Amino acid sequence: MASEGGPRGLPRATFAKLSPHPYLLANLEPSDEGTAPARSNGRAPRAARPPTVNNSSLTHANGSSLVRCGDTTVICGVRAETILTSDIPNFRPSNRKTELKDYDLLVPNLELATGCSPQFLPGQPPTTLAQTLSTRVYSLLHASKLVSPDDLRICGGLAKYQAAQGSVGPRLGEDRLFSDDPVPLTINGMPIASTAAIFTGKDTDRPSDGKFWLLLDPDRLEESLCDEAITVVVDKSGGETKILSITKHGEKRWDEFRSAIEESP
Template sequence: MTAPTINLPGPIFAKLSPHPFLLRNLTPAASNSSSSAAPTRTNGRASQEARPVHITASSLSHAHGSALVRVGDTTVICGVRGELLPVERIPQFRPLVDNNSQDEIGGTGTGTGGSGALRDYDLLVPNIELATGAAPQFLPGVPPTALAQTLSTRVYSLLHATGLVEAADLRCGTAPGRSARRVGRIRRTVGTRIRKWERGMRRRRRRRRAEVEGEERVVAYWVLYVDLLFLSFDGNPFDAAWAAVVAALRDTKLPAARWDPDRELVVCSRTEERKLNVRGLPVACSAAVFMEKEQSDAPGEGRNWILLDPDRLEETLCREMITVVVDCSDGETRIKSMEKQGGTVIGRELIRGYVGVAEGRWKEVQKAMG
């Protein structure tokens, strides 16, 4: 007696037993392989095929920079808003020792000077929100999930590690170039004012003297609030989130700010804006490892597939994940970050090969960025 065969439609099979469903798709039976010989994933992609990226910049009118990124059904919107932080409000503010040190800051040092300011004064504030309803597992009215917290830490870490934005570009100071020209006028106007108010002027006078000598003084920093909202969630959140952050920062235009010595305020121009200088184009590329045996104790046995750009179903069935952030904008491939966790399948050789896959992804995303 043969066992009765049940024909289930795909979505029900996927819901009932997702692991065999995915496995069945990846290993097409030899008998009915006439039409689909190549193993495909449940979403119709090949194992090393990523979803196309669509990026729309400047989609928010009230942010200084924004981008909407769609990777398949994962949609994330990122808005960057700058706010001025006067240095008087920074606890433990250390004025720059000398202007020449700015040149060496730009390099690779993650701690000295410029990038140190980014970290010390918290000039970059990323936040990630997973909207209720973006995926069934996100419930309303709960505190930020572990996923949201992990993502925001990863974005924060990577923002600092890649040196995408530099503190030098976020500084607002008494411009050294113009000061010499303006000094005469400042002196005259200030001279009358000092005669008017005699009290509490010592500090101010010292500042003026510094300006007269042509020194640049930092008066405020721009703080960039980078807010990400997942409108729809279908796996691989980090790649989409990071692409959105980079696209939004590249789109950011901060209003021209200058120090008004008469009012002792930083004033922003209504019309004049200046594009934020973003260095490099790091692109994240994630993959998950799907194991043939769900129940085995020794993960080494059985076949496995590396699924590039996993969707939500695949992510729930895979333990081991790898994310590599590469930047090929200088011609040479530089790895900015690598995270591999949750398994032992991906070893040294696979990581080497995976960097090549990430380079391919970089080209795709670069094209989408335009």
């Protein structure tokens, strides 16, 4: 770990704010060989923040959960609405396995509120980050087949409907039937995302000999100091570990190219 004081006896917290990159490097590569590498937040390079989960935390939603990892808190609510096939524009009988995506029946909405970070101001339109994360959640919901289309169908009076149509197989009809005994929605799996970032010792007065560190579950400050990050979504609820999604981040590299283009004559 870095010493209690930085240059000229600065407190550790002040040194970390003034020189975050050298401070993190000093913790990951301590001068004392008997000291194990650690991060500014005290965690080992490959240690993640332990999660806590509290289900049914919202009363106005059909389902909800509050998840906390360190100082990061996420609240998720799920609401279900009914819609008739006659109210779906250009509805046509299609492959039932693709109905959810064909008619956008799963709609994730992600909001980064003011309390998330000082960069999110009240009264502002949705940020690019919020829209990007919503798109990733949308893709993951369909790629993982987390929800079955059949579980979202509400059909009633099938015998009367089929007799009128002259059919014998189950079909999606306009008739609806609601039960006093609701059935919980079946979730096909449990996808979990893990993020890792690459930290190097460049751009500092202290040489690192080309070394780099893999930081698991980086916090906001660590993400700003790292060049690359990757998020992997896995699911092992069926016994076998399946990789559902891999997202690679390189925002700093993108910024470098954008600056080069803008500065080009």
